[in-house]
Structures are given as structure tokens and as C-alpha cells.
Amino acid sequence: MPDTNEIKKTTFSDDKVRIKDIAVLANVSAGTVDRVIHNRGGVAPDSKKRIEDILQELNFKPNRMARVLAIKKDYKLVVLLPEAAQGDYWWDIIKGIKRAEEEVSDYRVKTEVLQFNQYSMESFATLAQRLLDLTPDGVLMAPFFRREVLKLTKELEERNIPFVFVDSNVESVNCLAYYGQQSHQSGYVAAKIMLGNLEKSSTILLVHMMREGGEAIGSNQTAKREEGFLAYIEKYSLELSYQLVRVNLHAEDESGNEAHLEEIFRQHQNIRGIIMFNSRIYRIADFLEKRKIKNIRLIGYDLLERNVQYLKSGVIECLIAQRPQLQGYYGLTALARRLAFHQPSKPVCYMPIDILFKENINDYKVYPFDVD
């Protein structure tokens, strides 16, 4: 009859150490070792010391599989993001989340996604409350509406619920982790690509998009991108080489935008470059296509389907991407790893600034196993 309590042979150096093994070595039962591991108290000081030493020495790591299997608790994660439509930026973040969800469902982690209207603070506030009502064990969010976010995160901190930011960060708040791009630097990169070989004294449009109230869309990312863009110009003293024209479009006013652009094009004959600091560069492309305007270098952000189409067809010269899927994926797994395995995360993780031309867009993917 095989003795299941025998210590595993250590012929292969990396044979896993079990609680049982520790117990035998420390001359106690598995239960006592378990109590030490989980700091559950009720262990005599000398036993504790002895066990801790052995744990340390053998570098004991509990078997995740057994651990997850034995724990009955389900973890509820709630995700708070703007409404997403197929092919847009937030959709990609959600794709990453879904993928992570699949992976961590083994660990008894479940996810619920709440989507607010990114132009409505009320919508955010309402869902923030709904989120709290769901008593989640962890939260992933895109921090829109600073004041509301502060209110929410304060509450979460009080309840000891870890939360993760994606897309943009809120300094001064103690999140578990943040995944997003350094906006300033990505604007700097955009400038490099735009100005690398643009003929001198030409005009460049810097396009922003406003919402109703006149506030810029895209939290404060777009502003920082422009700062980065301008920083590049300053760095290489190009202020006098190009004429920069700032253009403000309005999210909801399609025809107004067209008129406005028409006017800009009338005023400026030598427009050779256009950069848009949010993800809607395809709108500019639409405008140019319709009027058969060519030879303008378009640079924009994010791989929206429509952007990618224009990139492939050569209307857009370059897109800068920030791996939204990975932001979602890593954001969620960070929470799961924290909850299920008590693993820490880097508090801030900047996404690479990916440069996409039509020449390298085809092989650009985030997961090798993607099917869609």
C-alpha cells in the first residue's frame, strides 16, 4: 500500500513542495502549517518560528490549482467604461477584458460590465452607484469626470475594494494599477512623424473635438498629446518653419464641421499636414475623400476600423496605437491576480507607443490566438 504521506523524492530538483512536506519536517500537522501560512493565529510561537523557517528555506509556493479548487469564494469584478460600439476604441478595451475574463473564469472570477454615456456625467454617476450596489470585489474603470471618479474611488478605498484605471490615470488616487499611454510622449512621436519630411513653410492643422459645453473630448489625453506635439516643435526649433492652425470640431455637428473645415481650407492654401488628437481622424479623411483633396499627411490615434481602412487605402499616413486590448486584459488580470493569488501589480504601466503605417498594419495584432 503506497503511503501518501511520504515526502516526495527530490531527484528532480524542482519537485513541488507541499504543505504536507512542510508539516512532516516541522513535526506538526498540515493544519498548523496552514494556520501559519495564512496568519490565522493560534499557533505556539516556537512552532510558528520553526514552520516559518522551513517555509522560507524551501521557498514554499502553494499550488494554485489546489488553492483555487479549495476556495469556494466567487470574486465579482465590475467594469465601468464608456459605451462602446463595434470597431471603436472602447470596444477594443472590452475585447481585452472579455479575453481576460475567459482566462480567469477558472479562478472563480466573474465580471460584469457597466457602460456609461461618455458625454453625460449623470450617466456616470448613476452607474457608479449601481456599481457600489453590486458590492464588487474589484473594479476596473476608465476615469471620466474627475469629481465623480474621486467620489467613487474614495468610497471604494473605504470599503477596501481594489480598483484599476485604464486609458487615463488620476494621479493622487491610490489605484491598484494603471494601464495607459503617456499622452505627451505620443504627441511628441506624432510630431516626429508628421514633420520628418514635411516641406517647410506649409500649414498644419491641429484638430481637436469639443463636446456640447465646449470641453475637449477624451479626458485630458488630447490636451497632453498636443503639448507633446508642440514640445517636439520647440525642441527642434521648428516654430518658424510651419504654420500651425488649431481647429475645433464638434462631436455632434457634422455639417457644422464640414463648413468649418471648408472655411479653413479657403483661408489656408498650403495645408500639408493634419493631426487629430483624438481617435476621429477618419472624419477628416471622410472630408478629404469627398472633396478629392490629396497630398495631405494625416496622422491620428487608435485603430478604429474606419481609421484602419483609411490607413490601408493610403488616405491616412500614420496611426498611433496604444494597445487598448492589452489595457483591458492586463487591467482585469491584475485584479484577478490580486484577489485570487494576493499578487501585487506595478502601480503604473505605460503602454508602448505603436507606430502603424499601411506597410505594417497587416501583421499588427495583440493576441496570437485572436480569431476575429
Added chain:
Amino acid sequence: MPDTNEIKKTTFSDDKVRIKDIAVLANVSAGTVDRVIHNRGGVAPDSKKRIEDILQELNFKPNRMARVLAIKKDYKLVVLLPEAAQGDYWWDIIKGIKRAEEEVSDYRVKTEVLQFNQYSMESFATLAQRLLDLTPDGVLMAPFFRREVLKLTKELEERNIPFVFVDSNVESVNCLAYYGQQSHQSGYVAAKIMLGNLEKSSTILLVHMMREGGEAIGSNQTAKREEGFLAYIEKYSLELSYQLVRVNLHAEDESGNEAHLEEIFRQHQNIRGIIMFNSRIYRIADFLEKRKIKNIRLIGYDLLERNVQYLKSGVIECLIAQRPQLQGYYGLTALARRLAFHQPSKPVCYMPIDILFKENINDYKVYPFDVD
């Protein structure tokens, strides 16, 4: 006394279905369901049909945790790669493998790395034999030395051992998966960056590196990259705009290379661009630094530490990367997923063609959790 056999409530739609649940529904015992799941035979046809239908309908997915825990088998993976030194290309692949190893060690997957001398076919052949002697359950390799690779893979196929290629592929061989870059396209991208705004009629050096026998280093990747480079030139009819000069250096002959380059620079006064098709562009950078030659656009491949240094300091204009860590990581996990979970893989997965300038190199990383 709680009845552990009761069917879990389905209040939450995604409560996991267990074998037990299936068993109750099909009016059989768990053992019978298990036999059907594993196609182990010895099940009456009508029972089998009934059980299969229920499995299908409830979309039964076995719990990975329990599965791994219950299987006692250890899986041995063997990795066959060129010798790697800190900071070089193969090192990065190994880093990815190590990371994957950590992750899959939970699944009782163990890994052993064999490293051959990439300039010695004998070395490869010897280790190929050692590999077979280790009776691995799966193999990851960089397919150097075509003939030897064919010999090895033939043997592996006969023994039904799955294998994965990284870096370069061997068509016509039936590997589980291949992870690497489309060399031709990456050369095409390099050309775009090189020629985007290079003044006309300047000279460009296309540099290769040979080994002893006069054979190009880097399997056939470098050749394909050059093809891609030239394809771009043809595509945009730039043949007459630039003077292309092919240069062959020798891996082991440092001083010979210098002399050769000196000669080239004597012959050609207007060199404005240099591209190297393997990862040793830093050697060119060394050469130029030493002689204080400036204003030459250097483009190369792979983020070797020395390359990155030169990129950051502005000596190298652009590096093209192919995510070696991910190649290793995904290669290994593909094997582990196949063995431990019978999950398939995409047979071919091309890595993105990452474009790195000094402006976006800092945030470029592969894993968010990297510490080193």
C-alpha cells in the same frame, strides 16, 4: 447533512457545470460520463449518445484546476535554441520562455533548454540527438540547418511529439505552430522608413553578414528582408534615385570589416543611409562613432542592448523589432496548452513589425509585469 450530489442552482446563469451534474441528468454515474468525455470506450451506444447530447447542450468545459490537479503526469518540454548572451536576440526569446515556464509550471510542465552554436551544424546535430534522448513531450526550436531540422522533425513526427518553430519557419513541415515575422514585409517597412525623406541620388549601403563558408547569417531571414527592401524601391520606381551598394561583412573578422568599410567610404562620398539586415547594426554604429561620421541614417533589426543604446543616443535612426519574447512565450504556451488542455493553436502566427525610434523606445515593453 448537505447533499453534495445535488445539482447546483442555476440562479447565476454561468454557474459551472460539473461532471456530476451531467451524470445526474443522464441517469448514469460520473465514471460513465468521464469515459465518454475521454473517449475511453466501454460505454453503451445509447448512453453515449445521451451523454454526448447533454455535454453539447450544456457546453460542458472541464474545470482546468481540477483537471490539472487530478492528472499526475508531468510534461517535459525541451527547447533547442542558439547560445544566447545577455542582451541579444536569442536571450529575449529565452526570457519569454522563462516567463511562460513560470506560468505553466502550475500545469506540471517542465522545461529544459539546450543551446547550440549557431555557426556549427555538428553542435546542432549533437543537441538534436540529446533532445531525442530526453524523450520530451514537446519541443520548441529555432530551425537552423535545414537538413538537420528535417531529420529531427521527421523523427519527432514519428514519435508523435508536437514541435513549435520560432524566429523562422520551415514550410512543408507540419509543426504545431510557428511564431515569427514576415521578413519580406519587414524589409519593405525598413525601406519606407529609410527612403521616406532621404535626399535623392545619395548612396545607401545594404549590409549583410557572412559566416566562414560565405553563407549568410540568420537563416534565410536576411535575404528575404533585402528582397522586401528592394521590392519597395521597385514599387515606387526609386531605382534611379539612389545608388545601392551591397556590403558583406564577416562575423568573426572585426578588423577586416573595418578595412572593408573604410574602403567603401573612400569609394562612395555620398553615403546617407545604411541598413543592415541582421541584428548587428550596432557594429556599423561603432564604426561611425569611432570616426565621428554623422548624418547617416542607420536602420537595423532587433532590440539588442547595444542597438537600443545607439537608438537612444541618436546614432541609429530606427530599429525594427519582432517581439522575440512573445515568440518564446507563445511558443511554449502553445505546447503547454496542447499537452495539458488539448487546445489547438494557429499554425502560423506572424509577429507585428514594430517600429522603434528614440522617441518611442522608452515605453516599449513586452510584459507589463517585467521587472528587469
Added chain:
DNA sequence: TATACGCTTGTGCACGGACACAAAATTATA
């Protein structure tokens, strides 16, 4: 001395699935 109480430790079951073995049901053979 008996009882109670606190501290410490040991034991056993559960998690879900794999697999070996036992047991039943069915069919074949004498």
C-alpha cells in the same frame, strides 16, 4: 478532585476530475 476555559494542535471533508478497480448487467457457452 472535578469542571471549565483557553490555547494549541490534529483530523476530516470538500473542491472537480482522472483513473483503477469493483460490481452489476448482459451475452455467450457448456
Added chain:
DNA sequence: TATAATTTTGTGTCCGTGCACAAGCGTATA
């Protein structure tokens, strides 16, 4: 019809951990 052979099905144990509960032990109290 009884028995053996075969097919089909059921049962129990193990994997490593978490946790509830029981048990042991020493000390204080009545």
C-alpha cells in the same frame, strides 16, 4: 439452467489546499 466471459456501469481514492470542527493539553476555579 448454470456458469463463464464480456460488456457496461458504479464506487472510491487521490491530487494539494482551505477550513470547520474535534481533540488534546495545561491551568485556573469552585
